[in-house]
Every structure is written in structure tokens, then in C-alpha cells.
Amino acid sequence: MAERYYISREYWASILNVWLEKFFIIAPRREEGGLYFHEVDNSSINSIIVDEVRTVQPLKNYLLPPVENIIKKNNNKNKPWLFLGVKACDLAALPILDQAFGGDFADPLYQSRREESIIVSADCNKPLSTCFCSMVGGDPFPTRGFDLNISKVWEGYVVEIGSLRGKELLEGFDKALKEVVKEENEAVEKMRKQTRVKVLKNNRDFDFNGSYTDIVSKSWESEVYKKHVETCVECGACNNVCPTCHCYMLEDASRKEFVKLRGWDSCQYTGYAVTAGGGTPRPRLFERFRNRYFCKFKYLEENYGQLGCTGCGRCIEACQGKIDMRVVLKDLAAR
Ligand code: SF4
Ligand code: SF4
Numbered sequence: 001m002a003e004r005y006y007i008s009r010e011y012w013a014s015i016l017n018v019w020l021e022k023f024f025i026i027a028p029r030r031e032e033g034g035l036y037f038h039e040v041d042n043s044s045i046n047s048i049i050v051d052e053v054r055t056v057q058p059l060k061n062y063l064l065p066p067v068e069n070i071i072k073k074n075n076n077k078n079k080p081w082l083f084l085g086v087k088a089c090d091l092a093a094l095p096i097l098d099q100a101f102g103g104d105f106a107d108p109l110y111q112s113r114r115e116e117s118i119i120v121s122a123d124c125n126k127p128l129s130t131c132f133c134s135m136v137g138g139d140p141f142p143t144r145g146f147d148l149n150i151s152k153v154w155e156g157y158v159v160e161i162g163s164l165r166g167k168e169l170l171e172g173f174d175k176a177l178k179e180v181v182k183e184e185n186e187a188v189e190k191m192r193k194q195t196r197v198k199v200l201k202n203n204r205d206f207d208f209n210g211s212y213t214d215i216v217s218k219s220w221e222s223e224v225y226k227k228h229v230e231t232c233v234e235c236g237a238c239n240n241v242c243p244t245c246h247c248y249m250l251e252d253a254s255r256k257e258f259v260k261l262r263g264w265d266s267c268q269y270t271g272y273a274v275t276a277g278g279g280t281p282r283p284r285l286f287e288r289f290r291n292r293y294f295c296k297f298k299y300l301e302e303n304y305g306q307l308g309c310t311g312c313g314r315c316i317e318a319c320q321g322k323i324d325m326r327v328v329l330k331d332l333a334a335r
């Protein structure tokens with residue numbers, strides 16, 4: 001078993017205060033409409049909610065900002081980021097972003113943010129009705145990709161070390177680290193099991209036999225997309241909130257100085273993928289709507305070796321047209 005410790009709530013608060021001196025801590029707190037990542041300072045340290053469920057905005061907002069000048073040399077940060085309370089469905093998106101902005105044509109801005117960032121993830125214990133991580137091969141608790149992971153147990157946390165950087169984060173806190181005991185490990189497993197069952201129970205009505213990739217791959221001619229797209233208003237929210245969506249546009253924003261802006265794009269917009277001269281591969285809205293399903297469940301699987309959907313449910317929550325991806329997929333499976 002991985003190296004684990006138990007940290008009581010009192011010690012946890014003092015650890016956070018020390019981390020605050022070394023890092024920009026970004027952590028969830030409750031606001032209208034749900035939990036939101038925000039930058040923590042001494043006055044807001046007590047409002048952090050590390051357990052419960054994912055934030056409204058995805059982690060990608062920090063690693064790949066909605067708009068930025070890609071000519072700038074650095075992030076002007078004097079301290080690295082420490083992301084606290086990241087959930088499994090955001091962590092699962094990182095290998096996709098890492099591949100999209102890595103490899104032979106690595107993006108230096110993304111890479112530097114990613115390399116500098118510390119991730120302290122956390123188990124979920126209050127899944128939303130829109131959560132469906134367990135339906136797409138995930139789970140409501142992180143198993144990899146973190147430096148530290150914390151699981152709330154009674155009045156403290158079981159902390160699991162996931163990397164050398166994670167181990168270093170705990171250096172100097174010997175008094176706070178208690179060797180984890182059987183009961184604490186059992187409490188973690190029990191909570192994980194209960195949360196997984198909740199997610200599966202919430203999704204009972206959306207279950208079907210077969211794999212998402214198979215179902216979507218065979219759906220090119222399906223009328224289901226035309227039916228569900230009727231309420232789509234092309235707002236692009238489904239792409240904006242998605243932790244794996246990463247399409248962008250570039251714009252030369254100034255004639256006086258070299259400013260090249262990169263901003264998020266949406267495959268639901270009329271202008272998406274339009275070429276010089278006005279040509280477009282997907283002129284009709286249902287074709288763009290269908291593209292999102294093919295991208296998530298076929299293209300990314302083929303190109304990056306994993307589904308492009310982590311089941312976070314944000315696109316369901318954000319959709320102005322009340323389109324639920326799970327309903328669309330179930331409908332596709334039924335035809
Ligand atoms: S989709 Fe799963 S991992 Fe993500 S917040 Fe919901 S329960 Fe947690
Ligand atoms: S497609 Fe929807 S549910 Fe899947 S990862 Fe993106 S926002 Fe989350």
C-alpha cells in the first residue's frame with residue numbers, strides 16, 4: 001500500500017499556514033451555485049472545503065486560461081501554485097491536456113505551469129446528481145496523478161503520498177504525521193465504496209449495455225443528434241466548463257506591438273473550424289453537436305488512449321438547453 005499518514009484537523013490547519021508562505025494555494029470554497037476554486041489567503045483559509053465534490057469551474061482554467069497573450073515570457077508568479085482539493089474527474093483530464101500541449105510541439109506556457117504546480121487532490125463524499133465518473137471508467141476518488149491525496153476521515157485526513165514532491169511537502173511536519181492505523185484505512189475504503197455506490201445509484205436511469213466508444217462510433221447517421229440539438233443555443237458553455245476541452249483560436253491583437261492572444265474556442269460555434277474563404281466542415285448545428293460526442297468518445301480515445309469525458313457532469317449543469325449528455329448517450333445506445 002502507498003505511504004499514508006493520519007493528520008488531525010488542528011495539525012492540518014498549521015500545515016496549510018506553512019504552505020501558504022511557500023505557495024499560491026488555490027482551493028474550493030462555497031459560493032452561490034456551488035464550490036469554486038479561489039486563491040486562498042490567511043483570511044479565507046477557514047473557508048476551504050477540500051472534500052465534498054468538484055468545483056463549478058474546471059482546473060484547466062488555471063493551466064490553460066480562457067484568454068492569454070502567448071508572447072509573454074513567464075507567468076509573473078513568484079510562488080508556485082498548489083492546487084488543493086482537486087477531484088478525480090479533473091485529475092483524469094490532465095493526461096489529455098498534457099498530450100495536447102506536450103510532445104514535439106510542447107507549449108511552454110502550459111508546460112511551465114504544469115511542472116510548477118503541486119496537486120493535493122481529495123476524495124469526493126457528496127457527489128452531485130450530474131456526476132457520472134464511475135460510468136466512464138473513473139471513480140470518485142483519485143488513484144494517480146497527484147502529489148498528495150487526502151481522504152476526510154472523522155475529524156482529520158488520511159494523507160497518501162503520490163510523488164517525491166508530495167513527500168517533500170510533508171517534510172518538517174513529523175509531529176503532525178501519525179502512522180495510519182487499520183481503522184482509518186477501513187474508514188477510507190468504506191467512504192469510497194459508499195460514494196461510488198451513490199454515483200452509480202444516481203445514474204441508474206442512464207445505464208446501458210455496451211461501450212461508449214462503440215455506441216458513438218456507430219452513430220454517425222443517427223437522428224438522435226438532430227432531436228437533442230433542438231434546444232441547443234450554441235452558447236459553448238459545454239466546452240468552456242469541460243476539463244478536457246482544449247480547442248483554441250489565435251488572434252494578433254495589436255498592430256503596434258506583438259500581442260498574440262490565445263482564447264478558448266468551442267466546436268459548437270458556427271465559426272468553428274471555418275477556413276479562409278468561409279469554408280466549413282460542419283455548417284449545420286447538429287453536425288457540430290455530433291462532433292462533440294465523437295471527439296469525447298472516439299477521437300480522443302484513438303489519439304490519446306482515453307475517453308475525452310471524465311464524467312464530471314459540468315456540461316450537464318451548464319447547458320442552457322437542458323441537454324444531458326447521459327440521456328443522449330442512452331438514446332444513441334437504444335437505436
Ligand atoms: S464526477 Fe466523480 S470525481 Fe467528479 S466530482 Fe463527481 S463524484 Fe467526484
Ligand atoms: S463532456 Fe461533460 S461530463 Fe464529460 S468531462 Fe466534459 S464537461 Fe465533464
Ligand code: SF4
Binds near residue numbers: 234238318
Ligand atoms: S451548453 Fe448546451 S446549449 Fe450551450 S452549446 Fe453546449 S449543448 Fe448547446
